[in-house]
Amino acid sequence: MKPAIVWFRQDLRLADNPALAFAAASGKPLICLFVLDEETPGDWTWGGASRWWLHHSLASLDKSLNGKLVLRRGNAAKIVKALVRETGADAVAWNRCYEPFATARDTILKDDLGKNGITAQSFKGALLHEPWELKTGSGTPFRVFTPFWKAMRAMTVEKPKPAARNFNLLNAKTDKLKDWNLLPARPNWAKDFDWTPGEKSAQQSLYDFLDDIDDYAGARDLPARPGTSRLSPHLHWGEISPRQVWHAVQTHGHSRGNETFLKELGWREFCAGLLFHNPDLPAAPLDKRFAKFSWRRSDEDFRAWTRGLTGIPIVDAGMRQLWQTGWMHNRVRMIAASLLIKHLGIHWLLGQRWFWDTLVDADLASNSANWQWVAGCGADAAPFFRIFNPVVQGKKFDPRGDYVRAFVPELGALPDKFVHCPWEAPQPPPNYPAPIVDLAAGRARALAAFQALKG
Ligand SMILES: Cc1cc2nc3c(=O)[nH]c(=O)nc-3n(C[C@H](O)[C@H](O)[C@H](O)COP(=O)(O)OP(=O)(O)OC[C@H]3O[C@@H](n4cnc5c(N)ncnc54)[C@H](O)[C@@H]3O)c2cc1C
Incomplete structure (x- = not known):
């Protein structure tokens, strides 16, 4: 019997995996494939933290497949077609992804395979x-x-379905996962990541x-x-x-x-x-008026934001949590994004890109939509003029400052009352920066820029 290829993408599991279930039900021997495709996504190839996750997740999937996961690197559509030729497979199954580059590629590939008499089936799994x-x-x-x-x-x-059982896995030529160099080496910024990827x-x-x-x-x-x-x-x-x-x-x-x-x-x-x-969502505001917004350029402020050195404790705690753990709490994502876009007046695209590189959950749809939401230019977005005050937010959602203290040790000894506004303390900690922006002035500048946009 000719084999079937199961092409794993963003569905690195065995249970409730419709593509795998479909291929297994055919009784054919299976070739399980993952392709590291850094070409098709263009600007949106995986960031560093995602690559870290991917490495461990693939190792885990490979274990579940008794070491028979086939790894290939390159243009995914070309590789799938080459593997079909190489193995004589007459069916390919995958679960759909919805990024614009993925849907475009998959539509053409399905057509190509079909024309060559290969059954190509896609499923809803994500x-x-x-x-x-x-x-x-x-x-x-x-x-x-x-x-x-x-x-x-x-x-x-x-209802989700249990993992398919009793399928027969075939070997095929495969890359070695470690040769993909998905893990950071020098420096190993992921050394404190406390995650266990895998099903x-x-x-x-x-x-x-x-x-x-x-x-x-x-x-x-x-x-x-x-x-x-x-x-x-x-x-x-x-x-x-x-x-x-x-x-x-x-x-x-x-x-x-x-x-x-x-x-x-x-x-x-x-x-x-x-x-x-809206395939343009990662690159352009949904509310077209914002295409003319006058953003500030300040490499220095942007750098301070990425390093967690803005002098605004809740924002710095969030940005350091992101760097140290590859993840940030949702409430703090909103506050940190808001400070960048509004008080600092820096384009949301820069913040979105930083998150893309540093989040282990970086997701083109959720990241882009949420950045646009905070910027007030997205669908159903928070209005631009509603500007989070990070001190008020900090006091409300981290009243004792436990979160801030966990990530900003410089503020550890401050009384609770000053932990979100150390500049008001009689003796601000000498090793923590003063705010890079005056919150009232930053807010006024943001509102003026918004007013100019409205004309
Ligand atoms: C500026 C910004 C950027 C973001 N970028 C991403 C991103 O790249 N990837 C991502 O998965 N989420 C993103 N989010 C949404 C949200 O912050 C995270 O999904 C959430 O913090 C993940 O933690 P959790 O799994 O504990 O969430 P929980 O609160 O446990 O929520 C359960 C699940 O619901 C989904 N979810 C929750 N909130 C949102 C939301 N606002 N938008 C979309 N899905 C949501 C997630 O899949 C999440 O795992 C972003 C939010 C903001 C404000």
Whole structure:
């Protein structure tokens, strides 16, 4: 019997993997392939933290496949076609990705394979619903979250399926994972990353989180508490499917925490839909007026922001959490992004790019949509003139300063009252910078720039 190729992409799991299940059900011997394609994504090839994650996730998948994962590097469409020729495979299956470069490539590839008599099948594995399944009453894609969520919540989510069993895996020529050099060497900035990529660990994170989900509605905004699931990188790489998460939460109970959490999965789908329907989302404001916004250029301020040296404690804590752990709490992502865009007046594209390189959950749809949301130029965005005050935010969501102290040790000894505004302390710590921007002046400058845009 001719073999079938299962092309793994952002679905690095065995359970609830429709492409794998389809190929396994055919009874054919399987070749499991992953391609490191740094060509097709163009500007959006994986950043450093994503590469770190990918290395470990592939190692874990390979183990689950008894060491038979085939690794190849290069243009993915060319490699799939070459592997078909090399192995005589007559079927290729994959789960869909929704980045514009991926959909363009896959459409052509499917057509090419079909013309050559190869069965090419793609499946829904990364989202709960296809972006084209959710439409407004007038048949257009949603641009506002609340009606999107109402429509999505009313839809049925298919049950996840267990891992396919008893398939026969074939070997094929493969690269060695370590030769891909996905891990940082000198310096090894990932040495303190406290993550275990892979399907097993994704399942464990979900079940650990379910114990606390009843508190999620309140705890999710407190960065000092482990109140969120930290599933984002596992979901991004498809080590767990959103169907598995959705149904586990539904089975667990029906508290306010559960419902709030499901809504966050709704945001993930909303962002994916925005990117699918607006392929320019990572590069251009959805609200076209913002194309003329007069951004400031300051390499010095930008650098201080990336290093966590702005002198604004909650922002610095967030940026250092990002650097040290590859992840940042959602509330703090919003505050840090807002400071960059509004008080510092620096283009959201620069912040988006920094996150792209440093987040282990860097996701083209969620990252772009959220940066545009904070900048006020996206779909259903926070209005530009609503400017977060990072001191007020810090005092509200990190009242004792535990989060700030965990990442900014220079502020460790300050009384709680000054931890979010050390410049007001009788003796500000000498080794912590003074704010690089006066918050009132930065806010006024942002509002003036916005006013000029409105004309
Ligand atoms: C400026 C900015 C950039 C962001 N960039 C990314 C990114 O590159 N990748 C990414 O996955 N998320 C991104 N987010 C969204 C959010 O911050 C993270 O998904 C969340 O912090 C992940 O932690 P968690 O898994 O513990 O989330 P939980 O609170 O446990 O939420 C569960 C899941 O819901 C999804 N989710 C939650 N919030 C959002 C949201 N606002 N938008 C889309 N999906 C959401 C995620 O998949 C998350 O894992 C960004 C947010 C901001 C403000």
